[in-house]
Amino acid sequence: xxxxxxxxxxxxxxxxxxxxxxxxxxxxxxxxxxxxxxxxxxxxxxxxxxxxxxxxxxxxxxxxxxxxxxxxxxxxxxxxxxxxxxxxxxxxxxxxxxxxxxxxxxxxxxxxxxxxxxxxxxxxxxxxxxxxxxxxxxxxxxxxxxxxxxxxxxxxxxxxxxxxxxxxxxxxxxxxxxxxxxxxxxxxxxxxxxxxxxxxxxxxxxxxxxxxxxxxxxxxxxxxxxxxxxxxxxxxxxxxxxxxxxxxxxxxxxxxxxxxxxxxxxxxxxxxxxxxxxxxxxxxxxxxxxxxxxxxxxxxxxxxxxxxxxxxxxxxxxxxxxxxxxxxxxxxxxxxxxxxxxxxxxxxxxxxxxxxxxxxxxxxxxxxxxxxxxxxxxxxxxxxxxxxxxxxxxxxxxxxxxxxxxxxxxxxxxxxxxxxxxxxxxxxxxxxxxxxxxxxxxxxxxxxxxxxxxxxxxxxxxxxxxxxxxxxxxxxxxxxxxxxxxxxxxxxxxxxxxxxxxxxxxxxxxxxxxxxxxxxxxxxxxxxxxxxxxxxxxxxxxx
Amino acid sequence: xxxxxxxxxxxxxxxxxxxxxxxxxxxxxxxxxxxxxxxxxxxxxxxxxxxxxxxxxxxxxxxxxxxxxxxxxxxxxxxxxxxxxxxxxxxxxxxxxxxxxxxxxxxxxxxxxxxxxxxxxxxxxxxxxxxxxxxxxxxxxxxxxxxxxxxxxxxxxxxxxxxxxxxxxxxxxxxxxxxxxxxxxxxxxxxxxxxxxxxxxxxxxxxxxxxxxxxxxxxxxxxxxxxxxxxxxxxxxxxxxxxxxxxxxxxxxxxxxxxxxxxxxxxxxxxxxxxxxxxxxxxxxxxxxxxxxxxxxxxxxxxxxxxxxxxxxxxxxxxxxxxxxxxxxxxxxxx
Numbered sequence: 001x002x003x004x005x006x007x008x009x010x011x012x013x014x015x016x017x018x019x020x021x022x023x024x025x026x027x028x029x030x031x032x033x034x035x036x037x038x039x040x041x042x043x044x045x046x047x048x049x050x051x052x053x054x055x056x057x058x059x060x061x062x063x064x065x066x067x068x069x070x071x072x073x074x075x076x077x078x079x080x081x082x083x084x085x086x087x088x089x090x091x092x093x094x095x096x097x098x099x100x101x102x103x104x105x106x107x108x109x110x111x112x113x114x115x116x117x118x119x120x121x122x123x124x125x126x127x128x129x130x131x132x133x134x135x136x137x138x139x140x141x142x143x144x145x146x147x148x149x150x151x152x153x154x155x156x157x158x159x160x161x162x163x164x165x166x167x168x169x170x171x172x173x174x175x176x177x178x179x180x181x182x183x184x185x186x187x188x189x190x191x192x193x194x195x196x197x198x199x200x201x202x203x204x205x206x207x208x209x210x211x212x213x214x215x216x217x218x219x220x221x222x223x224x225x226x227x228x229x230x231x232x233x234x235x236x237x238x239x240x241x242x243x244x245x246x247x248x249x250x251x252x253x254x255x256x257x258x259x260x261x262x263x264x265x266x267x268x269x270x271x272x273x274x275x276x277x278x279x280x281x282x283x284x285x286x287x288x289x290x291x292x293x294x295x296x297x298x299x300x301x302x303x304x305x306x307x308x309x310x311x312x313x314x315x316x317x318x319x320x321x322x323x324x325x326x327x328x329x330x331x332x333x334x335x336x337x338x339x340x341x342x343x344x345x346x347x348x349x350x351x352x353x354x355x356x357x358x359x360x361x362x363x364x365x366x367x368x369x370x371x372x373x374x375x376x377x378x379x380x381x382x383x384x385x386x387x388x389x390x391x392x393x394x395x396x397x398x399x400x401x402x403x404x405x406x407x408x409x410x411x412x413x414x415x416x417x418x419x420x421x422x423x424x425x426x427x428x429x430x431x432x433x434x435x436x437x438x439x440x441x442x443x444x445x446x447x448x449x450x451x452x453x454x455x456x457x458x459x460x461x462x463x464x465x466x467x468x469x470x471x472x473x474x475x476x477x478x479x480x481x482x483x484x485x486x487x488x489x490x491x492x493x494x495x496x497x498x499x500x501x502x503x504x505x506x507x508x509x510x511x512x513x514x515x516x517x518x519x520x521x522x523x524x525x526x527x528x529x530x531x532x533x534x535x536x537x538x539x540x541x542x543x
Numbered sequence: 544x545x546x547x548x549x550x551x552x553x554x555x556x557x558x559x560x561x562x563x564x565x566x567x568x569x570x571x572x573x574x575x576x577x578x579x580x581x582x583x584x585x586x587x588x589x590x591x592x593x594x595x596x597x598x599x600x601x602x603x604x605x606x607x608x609x610x611x612x613x614x615x616x617x618x619x620x621x622x623x624x625x626x627x628x629x630x631x632x633x634x635x636x637x638x639x640x641x642x643x644x645x646x647x648x649x650x651x652x653x654x655x656x657x658x659x660x661x662x663x664x665x666x667x668x669x670x671x672x673x674x675x676x677x678x679x680x681x682x683x684x685x686x687x688x689x690x691x692x693x694x695x696x697x698x699x700x701x702x703x704x705x706x707x708x709x710x711x712x713x714x715x716x717x718x719x720x721x722x723x724x725x726x727x728x729x730x731x732x733x734x735x736x737x738x739x740x741x742x743x744x745x746x747x748x749x750x751x752x753x754x755x756x757x758x759x760x761x762x763x764x765x766x767x768x769x770x771x772x773x774x775x776x777x778x779x780x781x782x783x784x785x786x787x788x789x790x791x792x793x794x795x796x797x798x799x800x801x802x803x804x805x806x807x808x809x810x811x812x813x814x815x816x817x818x819x820x821x822x823x824x825x826x827x828x829x830x831x832x833x834x835x836x837x838x839x840x841x842x843x844x845x846x847x848x849x850x851x852x853x854x855x856x857x858x859x860x861x862x863x864x865x866x867x868x869x870x871x872x873x874x875x876x877x878x
Binding site: 060062063064089090091092093094095098099101103106107108109110111112123124125156158159 | 595773774775777778779780781782783784785788792793796797872873
């Protein structure tokens with residue numbers, strides 16, 4: 001049977017402009033070949049820079065940001081689309097092959113209604129009349145489980161939620177009845193509780209319309225739920241290519257094994273509840289416009305332990321961190337640190353109070369001045385808190401670099417010359433430089449690839465053992481909670497729904513929200529999605 | 544306002560939530576009014592603070608203390624500043640800017656004539672420069688970093704770098720003196736035919752076009768380029784849309800706000816900043832009127848011109864603000 005999509009020896013190159021050096025050609029994808037039958041789903045998986053999005057876009061003969069397809073063939077139904085010329089390629093895009101982007105929020109035009117954008121390609125390509133296209137959009141909105149499908153098309157992108165936008169983007173891709181859809185990390189930006197719905201909707205829609213798909217993600221557990229075949233990529237080359245079952249259950253390569261086994265570590269929780277370091281009592285906080293984000297939150301953290309705060313976006317977890325640091329004075333409630341009440345506002349805290357609590361952010365990129373070297377970034381708290389300058393400062397910076405497992409040669413590098421994981425390590429060193437007792441970690445690993453994230457978590461655990469550091473670790477990832485926490489706080493819509501020792505919080509009986517949260521985390525297991533959906537249906541039938 | 548019809552709660556807040564667009568527009572109108580009032584104070588205070596006064600300038604060498612005192616009391620300058628300010632403001636609001644000290648004519652009447660001339664010139668300069676700038680901006684986006692883009696950039700930069708009086712004299716030299724196809728000086732008078740008027744303003748209008756073109760062109764280019772690099776433009780391309788449809792349908796609506804802003808700024812400049820050009824071309828507009836008034840310390844005229852210029856500036860920028868607000872779908876269609 002002829003393949004629908006057949007990629008042969010694909011080579012993609014781009015010109016990179018490293019700071020201070022002459023431009024050079026880099027190979028992004030090197031000698032990748034794959035085959036996809038009609039109606040099947042192939043998962044492309046790998047860390048960032050593996051070339052998976054680039055391969056996906058090559059199915060539309062598109063090179064993003066200066067990437068050029070310099071070798072190989074992309075055969076769609078036996079025809080090489082790379083040799084089609086501009087007009088021919090335009091007829092393929094949006095008609096025969098469609099694309100679903102990672103961030104639907106950015107990929108929809110804010111100036112037009114969703115319905116008009118969904119049907120645009122079908123109408124412009126002359127595939128159907130406007131009326132027919134509207135009917136089909138309505139049908140797809142229903143299949144994808146969007147609320148109020150009749151009125152959905154009249155809404156603007158900013159009027160619907162992120163999960164709904166991602167489904168609308170899928171509807172846009174399906175509208176023209178394409179033979180192939182490229183899904184580029186369609187659920188990565190969503191909360192787990194939303195992700196499972198979108199995943200189910202996509203899977204259902206693919207089955208319903210018999211469309212083939214390339215599904216790109218860095219999360220093996222997600223791709224296992226939706227793909228027939230999986231290709232593992234690294235540094236632009238194929239590591240392993242096989243059926244989903246073979247990759248998950250009998251991985252042949254070390255790299256694949258590492259991906260499959262990532263985050264299966266667990267940590268025994270500490271039992272010692274004496275020596276409370278941080279105590280948060282009855283905090284209610286909000287913003288000047290009167291919108292309350294936190295309602296009566298109370299929790300505490302013993303010295304040398306980790307408190308994980310979990311919840312989806314908008315649950316108030318980052319606001320809690322801002323209240324603890326003093327960046328956002330609460331409307332009521334108190335923060336006690338090491339037995340001493342802390343001033344609600346930043347201005348009321350002494351320099352030593354500030355030193356004892358440090359922060360690590362989610363985006364190390366934006367938390368660092370791009371015009372400062374690693375020496376300046378880590379050295380700033382050394383000068384500010386300890387008055388270190390010159391050679392003494394540099395020596396201490398090198399010591400800190402050693403602590404975070406980076407070579408001393410990095411002192412003169414700029415953030416742009418560091419990888420994502422290295423940047424986060426530098427951010428950790430900056431926090432350590434103050435010799436704090438408590439570090440607030442605001443999703444420090446969620447922007448990183450799984451294996452890199454694991455390295456950061458191990459580093460944080462080692463530092464805790466060595467110097468009795470305490471962490472408040474904000475995350476939306478239950479696997480991380482299992483791996484590092486001693487106690488857990490579950491937050492939902494600004495309220496604390498569950499708090500206690502890890503074992504108690506993560507064991508039944510559950511409240512409804514924690515139950516939903518735990519059940520929504522994809523597991524590295526074929527058929528997990530069907531099982532969860534089946535239980536859900538049974539539960540709703542039972543009600 | 545409809546605020547009072549709200550049944551309960553915080554009426555202002557509810558109004559704002561219900562009609563965010565209307566609330567924002569009303570807010571802009573209110574702010575503009577406050578701004579204009581502040582400017583009127585500044586102008587009045589500035590004129591007060593000027594060294595020398597009309598009486599000494601008018602009387603020249605023969606100024607005796609008694610004569611100066613006579614003229615001052617004749618013009619009412621011996622009364623307190625605040626009284627004079629409120630009197631002036633009250634009359635100005637009714638369109639009466641007082642009497643010129645130098646010519647004893649009504650300032651409003653004279654300005655009416657001059658303002659008409661200035662607006663005539665500004666209108667035709669705008670009519671040419673705005674579409675030309677936007678079109679050139681789009682062309683240079685289409686050919687970005689290629690030869691046409693660079694040529695447009697260099698020429699427009701050269702035009703903006705040369706002082707306007709220099710451009711004006713260059714144009715006079717080439718078109719009026721050497722080629723003899725243009726009129727100079729650009730004097731217009733009552734009863735002149737429309738075509739003759741157009742001929743008269745050809746050179747000053749061309750000068751103005753050259754001065755404002757580059758700014759608008761470059762901002763249009765930057766605005767469209769920043770929109771072009773957004774994810775939804777990639778979506779448009781991956782839908783297989785043609786370049787033209789992508790730009791018109793997907794880029795343009797999102798580039799309106801910044802473009803309107805720079806256009807408004809330049810339109811304001813066309814009205815307000817013509818002083819030099821009018822003097823160079825001896826064109827009887829507001830700018831020249833104001834310059835003449837300043838040299839003889841004719842304060843009512845200076846104040847009136849200042850206030851009218853300020854009003855135009857504020858009005859055009861307010862309009863740009865309002866258009867940008869209306870063009871924003873988030874404000875037009877609240878959640």
